[in-house]
Amino acid sequence: MTEDDIPAVLDMERLACPHPAHAWSEDNYRSSLRSGYWTRVRTHLGTGQIIGVCVAMDGVDEMHLLNIAVDKDWHGTGLARGLLGALYASCRQAGVPLLWLEVRPSNERALAVYRRQGFVEVGVRKGYYPAPGGREDALVMRLDLKAAQA
Numbered sequence: 001m002t003e004d005d006i007p008a009v010l011d012m013e014r015l016a017c018p019h020p021a022h023a024w025s026e027d028n029y030r031s032s033l034r035s036g037y038w039t040r041v042r043t044h045l046g047t048g049q050i051i052g053v054c055v056a057m058d059g060v061d062e063m064h065l066l067n068i069a070v071d072k073d074w075h076g077t078g079l080a081r082g083l084l085g086a087l088y089a090s091c092r093q094a095g096v097p098l099l100w101l102e103v104r105p106s107n108e109r110a111l112a113v114y115r116r117q118g119f120v121e122v123g124v125r126k127g128y129y130p131a132p133g134g135r136e137d138a139l140v141m142r143l144d145l146k147a148a149q150a
């Protein structure tokens with residue numbers, strides 16, 4: 001992903017999210033690129049249109065999935081699985097054994113994808129996310145890449 005991709009990524013993600021207010025901001029993407037985080041976009045081979053994005057932050061012996069979004073017209077076609085597969089490959093190449101993420105309990109589609117991929121719930125961060133009329137908890141999930149087949 002490059003800075004030039006940001007406008008198209010923002011448009012794609014706002015339409016993909018069940019609640020556009022939950023989508024990442026331009027600043028989120030700019031600071032991820034500046035920080036050298038693991039970032040990937042998936043483009044449509046025919047049109048060159050951006051149809052997926054994934055961002056992860058590396059730490060010591062672990063990686064943290066910060067964001068993943070797929071064009072709404074491509075939901076359920078395996079693009080998230082593909083982006084996550086690329087992330088697992090990078091983790092394994094770097095010898096990183098654990099992948100972490102936070103997800104809203106209300107985001108059933110994302111939860112289903114993560115569970116299907118072998119992530120397990122290991123905790124709750126109370127009031128982690130802003131939500132209409134207050135805050136929403138985050139489920140903390142972890143994937144052990146040494147054990148997982150994904």
Ligand SMILES: CC(C)(COP(=O)(O)OP(=O)(O)OC[C@H]1O[C@@H](n2cnc3c(N)ncnc32)[C@H](O)[C@@H]1OP(=O)(O)O)[C@@H](O)C(=O)NCCC(=O)NCCS
Pocket residue numbers: 016017018067068069070071074075076077078079080081082102103104107108109110112113114116
């Ligand atoms: C969450 C999201 C990235 C999933 O993308 P996707 O491309 O539709 O997911 P995939 O098609 O790769 O699905 C991966 C697996 O989960 C399954 N799955 C997908 N959607 C599902 C659903 N609603 N219920 C149950 N299983 C589902 C798929 O069947 C697939 O299983 P398989 O690998 O065994 O075939 C997408 O819905 C999205 O962009 N949502 C908005 C942004 C968002 O909420 N991001 C997460 C922030 S934490």
